[in-house]
Amino acid sequence: MNVYQAEILTSEKLGQLYHLLIIKQPDIALTAKPGQFVYLKGGKGLDPLLPRPLSIHQLNQKEGTIQLLFQLKGKGTIGFSKMKTGDLLTVLGPLGNGFSLADEGQNIVIIGGGIGVAPLLYLAEKLQERHFKPIIILGFRDKENIVAYESFSQLGCQLIVATEDGSFGRRGRVTGVLEEIISSEKIDVIYACGPQPMLKAVQKVAEKWEVENCQLSLEARMGCGLGACMACVCGVRLEDGQFGYRRVCSEGPVFNSREVLFDE
Amino acid sequence: MNVYQAEILTSEKLGQLYHLLIIKQPDIALTAKPGQFVYLKGGKGLDPLLPRPLSIHQLNQKEGTIQLLFQLKGKGTIGFSKMKTGDLLTVLGPLGNGFSLADEGQNIVIIGGGIGVAPLLYLAEKLQERHFKPIIILGFRDKENIVAYESFSQLGCQLIVATEDGSFGRRGRVTGVLEEIISSEKIDVIYACGPQPMLKAVQKVAEKWEVENCQLSLEARMGCGLGACMACVCGVRLEDGQFGYRRVCSEGPVFNSREVLFDE
Amino acid sequence: MNEPNLAVDFAGIKLKNPVLTASGTFGFGREYSRLWDLNLLGGIIVKAVTLEPRLGNPPPRIAETPAGILNSIGLQNPGVVSFIRDYLPFLRQYEDLPVIVNIAGNTIEDYARVAEKLSNAEGISALEVNISCPNVKQGGLAFGTDPESAYQVIEAVKANTDLPVIAKLSPNVTDITEIALSVEEAGADGISLINTLLGMAIDINSWQPILSNVVGGLSGPAVKPIAVRMVWQTAQKVSIPILGMGGIATAEDGIEFMLAGAKAIAVGTANFFNPYAAPEIVAGLKRYLKEKNIEDVNQLCGALRFTKNN
Amino acid sequence: MNEPNLAVDFAGIKLKNPVLTASGTFGFGREYSRLWDLNLLGGIIVKAVTLEPRLGNPPPRIAETPAGILNSIGLQNPGVVSFIRDYLPFLRQYEDLPVIVNIAGNTIEDYARVAEKLSNAEGISALEVNISCPNVKQGGLAFGTDPESAYQVIEAVKANTDLPVIAKLSPNVTDITEIALSVEEAGADGISLINTLLGMAIDINSWQPILSNVVGGLSGPAVKPIAVRMVWQTAQKVSIPILGMGGIATAEDGIEFMLAGAKAIAVGTANFFNPYAAPEIVAGLKRYLKEKNIEDVNQLCGALRFTKNN
Numbered sequence A, B: 001m002n003v004y005q006a007e008i009l010t011s012e013k014l015g016q017l018y019h020l021l022i023i024k025q026p027d028i029a030l031t032a033k034p035g036q037f038v039y040l041k042g043g044k045g046l047d048p049l050l051p052r053p054l055s056i057h058q059l060n061q062k063e064g065t066i067q068l069l070f071q072l073k074g075k076g077t078i079g080f081s082k083m084k085t086g087d088l089l090t091v092l093g094p095l096g097n098g099f100s101l102a103d104e105g106q107n108i109v110i111i112g113g114g115i116g117v118a119p120l121l122y123l124a125e126k127l128q129e130r131h132f133k134p135i136i137i138l139g140f141r142d143k144e145n146i147v148a149y150e151s152f153s154q155l156g157c158q159l160i161v162a163t164e165d166g167s168f169g170r171r172g173r174v175t176g177v178l179e180e181i182i183s184s185e186k187i188d189v190i191y192a193c194g195p196q197p198m199l200k201a202v203q204k205v206a207e208k209w210e211v212e213n214c215q216l217s218l219e220a221r222m223g224c225g226l227g228a229c230m231a232c233v234c235g236v237r238l239e240d241g242q243f244g245y246r247r248v249c250s251e252g253p254v255f256n257s258r259e260v261l262f263d264e
Numbered sequence C, D: 001m002n003e004p005n006l007a008v009d010f011a012g013i014k015l016k017n018p019v020l021t022a023s024g025t026f027g028f029g030r031e032y033s034r035l036w037d038l039n040l041l042g043g044i045i046v047k048a049v050t051l052e053p054r055l056g057n058p059p060p061r062i063a064e065t066p067a068g069i070l071n072s073i074g075l076q077n078p079g080v081v082s083f084i085r086d087y088l089p090f091l092r093q094y095e096d097l098p099v100i101v102n103i104a105g106n107t108i109e110d111y112a113r114v115a116e117k118l119s120n121a122e123g124i125s126a127l128e129v130n131i132s133c134p135n136v137k138q139g140g141l142a143f144g145t146d147p148e149s150a151y152q153v154i155e156a157v158k159a160n161t162d163l164p165v166i167a168k169l170s171p172n173v174t175d176i177t178e179i180a181l182s183v184e185e186a187g188a189d190g191i192s193l194i195n196t197l198l199g200m201a202i203d204i205n206s207w208q209p210i211l212s213n214v215v216g217g218l219s220g221p222a223v224k225p226i227a228v229r230m231v232w233q234t235a236q237k238v239s240i241p242i243l244g245m246g247g248i249a250t251a252e253d254g255i256e257f258m259l260a261g262a263k264a265i266a267v268g269t270a271n272f273f274n275p276y277a278a279p280e281i282v283a284g285l286k287r288y289l290k291e292k293n294i295e296d297v298n299q300l301c302g303a304l305r306f307t308k309n310n
């Protein structure tokens, strides 16, 4: 983990809502694990002031590159999308703990909602490499909001896409699909990333079906990105049963769903 | 005068210290007078916050372009120099009163010091167009600091360059050269732009040799650039003989040297 | 949906929209009128006017700071007589442009006399009493940081005018609500929040202060969070309306102030880096209301919601 | 020219250079130690330590504002016992790294007890007494805005420690020098200026405050002009040394503070957007002194010059 100046190799607009950057950073490409993220700033200016956390969407160790897939939300992400090939980004990373990989022979479901699919591609690929056959469920509001479908479908895993309005794939929510699957076959591991309401619903399903290893990747507004400032906490049930706060940047972003206490 | 989005057509580094931008802005190119300036900002970001005042160095009415010549000083000017061809600048202008042109048959000296030469090229050209034969004196610290020499020498006017260390042209200050000239021929009009110590010295020379029409182009830190905020004032002797403040942005930047009271 | 209502009633002044320009950043209107129609504004607050003409402070009077500026203009203005004679008639040409005159003075008596003179002029909608200017040696800030003095100034102004009186408070205080309550008690019809924060910048090459007055007033986006907080705190305590300002550069910024409790807003420093800021904010506000299906801009005022965590 | 001297003596603490890291922005040092050698620092000021462990405030705890941030961490920390046992030993590995412990409490008694406990531990160079935290319901800011309470806290801490005591003041006051004089009289050996300014940010989509604690502390480059002004004002009045902070992100910023009168400086929010900020400032300071042919960094302290206009 360190701070690097990384060159933008590719900058690609994906529809109105999303953007993909490929940047050159061999150290991160060599060491990053699925679920880890980088803390990204475009230059030394004070507007915006803070870096932005973005997951490692995909990486290529041979070429020393990493892919960042993001939704255009505000100053930070829109700023990144306007940078050009050859421009330098300041990258702190890789950060966070990442997903822990499943044990041999386990059945896995990967669930992503909206831009929450970002960290799941590299995860799915890694799992495939290790001969797991994860089922991937991706949910989006509607057809216009779909992102990274191509990349996921090229993996050759079982892929189910749901949209809330039914404009593409199945109609409904990903957690509906998840329950269907769990009720028909035993699932040992769930990996999930997406908006909080989705993660809450996944947490409930995991609890109901007693899936012990349900890993949720959380988001939080960050200060340092390193674990020093205590800005990015989420509520958890500590080992001793007490309520406490854990840092998403350094103790997360991935937490076991049993320990996460949303809304506290 | 209005706010425009102007495209950068040419962005050229001139040595370590200076930069030249050519931007497309037909309205300004059509109406700007020598000595006027624009108030320039590179995008909507808050860093830097304020626009920067830059003189009209040269313009091309046919092509609708204006040239800005500037020294790299801080965030603002360095930021402009990093912008690329095709990028848009926000330009408020043309602003200020500009130089008033001499009466027919008058003898003219134009004096510039350092980057103060910027507004003088367009002035000199305009004067030439009207068949004046201005003598141009440009002063720089040393050879490395010389800028726009080519453009001025192409005018075909009498051009004298002085450097403080004698590394190019004559050794010494522009005001020394000015006094030499004035003592040998009658000068009716002086136009000057440059650092304050130079302008003060020019003011003294004009007073001593009773050159009534000595026009100094001043600089001041600005807020609005329009005359509304009273930030950019310089001390002057008012018509009634009293001390007062005048706005460089709207009542200047060009003032008659008799009214300017430096250091007050 | 119909066009949303943008009109607000501020302390008895009818504003066709809640967007004004802040005193000192917009002169007496003439300069910006060359760029756009001042009738687009909810109202204009002109530069501080004093009893006698004021020279102001020596330059440099402005310094740029991160997302802000420091100024030490020092109330340069032509004096109340010249204002009424030479500047007011221009503004009176605009039929639907409430003119609020910012007034300042060295003594309570000064304030009273300026108020009196302005009240006899035609075409003024309200007085904004500047008890918060950090850039003058006498009066100014001193009045705005002491509840008792603040009270006295407002009381004296009220006694000398029939116009609505808006007290403009200084943020350089421990407890803004204490001063706010005091001016409310003194009869103020509204409160302007905030004037500038006292700041300083140093040139590390010359080792001198950048401003010749050494210290100056900080304004611009940098101060917005402080201003929003003060508007919110004050709105909990007073029942007179608040005119919010401090770093407003976009409609989004303005909406923050209104949700915090401001009934109207003023655009200051933003005029300098975007001369179209004020009319753009009016347009942006309208767009926001439409998008959110809100019929009346007044619905924003103080509408801040709290989640259970708060 | 020889290498310039960077060492300063701050309230009896020998610092090899005047650059520290500000409390709460640098944890207990471990995280940044993975990036660079903490021995490069003049000293470290650790996160506030309280008598009992603190949970802190619910998230969100941070919001970005123009050139600044708002935080409402709420003093989450493991408590003084755990600090001494679990965190201090790590810092003691660094031979030449003065450790200053920031302390906070709900009551004067709390402060006294924490001070006492820390004084019995080894490897602490000084205590920085936080009487200015805006993010806790009890104590915190209330102590820092009243000269009398400020006096009492510092007096109580002094009575319970032999370590140098640095009073960390709140900028949310009408007159910073009044509080500064009060803590000096109470025996403070130094003054830290400034803690955060109370601010607020609102999400205009949800109509809720961004911070779950509603208000938070503003820090970062945005506040620098206010901090420099307070350092300058205070330096005119007190004779104990000042530790300047508030928006320092570059060596140039640090030099401004020293010229205004700070003897040492601390880097806070800048650590977040440039994790190498502190060592870069040390290097930049050295470069500046060399370029200007200044032999000793102490020559900068309070060296502000005035032109005739001032």
Ligand SMILES: Cc1cc2nc3c(=O)[nH]c(=O)nc-3n(C[C@H](O)[C@H](O)[C@H](O)COP(=O)(O)OP(=O)(O)OC[C@H]3O[C@@H](n4cnc5c(N)ncnc54)[C@H](O)[C@@H]3O)c2cc1C
Residues within 6 Å of the ligand: A037, A048, A050, A051, A052, A053, A054, A055, A056, A069, A070, A071, A072, A073, A074, A075, A076, A077, A078, A115, A118, A119, A218, A219, A220, A221, A222, A248, A253, D063, D064
């Ligand atoms: C560990 C982690 C990984 C992430 N990975 C991705 C990813 O791969 N792709 C992607 O599109 N987004 C990702 N996000 C969310 C992304 O960080 C935000 O969308 C982004 O910071 C928004 O910045 P902005 O300036 O565009 O928006 P603004 O709303 O203007 O941001 C304002 C401030 O709020 C913070 N903020 C706003 N939304 C979020 C959020 N959801 N999470 C954290 N901070 C937020 C910003 O960082 C900034 O400080 C991730 C977040 C975390 C915590």
Ligand SMILES: Cc1cc2nc3c(=O)[nH]c(=O)nc-3n(C[C@H](O)[C@H](O)[C@H](O)COP(=O)(O)OP(=O)(O)OC[C@H]3O[C@@H](n4cnc5c(N)ncnc54)[C@H](O)[C@@H]3O)c2cc1C
Residues within 6 Å of the ligand: B037, B048, B050, B051, B052, B053, B054, B055, B056, B069, B070, B071, B072, B073, B074, B075, B076, B077, B078, B115, B118, B119, B218, B219, B220, B221, B222, B248, B253, C063, C064
């Ligand atoms: C009417 C006028 C015309 C000018 N024309 C030119 C020109 O053609 N070419 C050129 O190189 N320079 C010109 N200048 C000076 C130029 O505006 C400054 O060099 C520039 O603003 C510096 O900005 P910066 O961000 O690079 O430097 P910084 O020092 O970082 O600027 C900080 C702040 O101080 C202000 N400032 C700093 N120096 C000056 C200055 N000398 N005059 C006014 N404001 C200043 C900046 O505008 C900014 O607000 C002109 C100034 C004026 C007033």
Ligand SMILES: Cc1cc2nc3c(=O)[nH]c(=O)nc-3n(C[C@H](O)[C@H](O)[C@H](O)COP(=O)(O)O)c2cc1C
Residues within 6 Å of the ligand: B223, B229, B231, C022, C023, C024, C025, C047, C048, C071, C073, C075, C102, C130, C133, C168, C194, C195, C196, C218, C219, C220, C221, C223, C245, C246, C247, C248, C266, C267, C268, C269, C270
């Ligand atoms: C250059 C300048 C001059 C100002 N002059 C006055 C003034 O004369 N009277 C007054 O009450 N406020 C004055 N102010 C304060 C503004 O009206 C406003 O309260 C403050 O700048 C905060 O708003 P802003 O951040 O949008 O600028 C002045 C501000 C600036 C920047």
Ligand SMILES: Cc1cc2nc3c(=O)[nH]c(=O)nc-3n(C[C@H](O)[C@H](O)[C@H](O)COP(=O)(O)O)c2cc1C
Residues within 6 Å of the ligand: A223, A229, A231, D022, D023, D024, D025, D047, D048, D071, D073, D075, D102, D130, D133, D168, D194, D195, D196, D218, D219, D220, D221, D223, D245, D246, D247, D248, D266, D267, D268, D269, D270
């Ligand atoms: C996230 C965060 C946490 C902080 N925690 C503390 C604290 O525990 N104790 C304290 O005295 N100051 C605390 N501060 C204030 C800083 O130490 C510093 O005084 C302030 O941020 C101004 O400096 P800056 O602008 O460089 O950040 C904190 C600041 C931030 C941003």
Ligand code: FES
Residues within 6 Å of the ligand: A221, A222, A223, A224, A225, A226, A227, A228, A229, A230, A231, A232, A233, A247, A248, A249, A250
């Ligand atoms: S962002 Fe600082 S601890 Fe996580």
Ligand code: FES
Residues within 6 Å of the ligand: B221, B222, B223, B224, B225, B226, B227, B228, B229, B230, B231, B232, B233, B247, B248, B249, B250
């Ligand atoms: S810059 Fe505002 S009056 Fe000149």
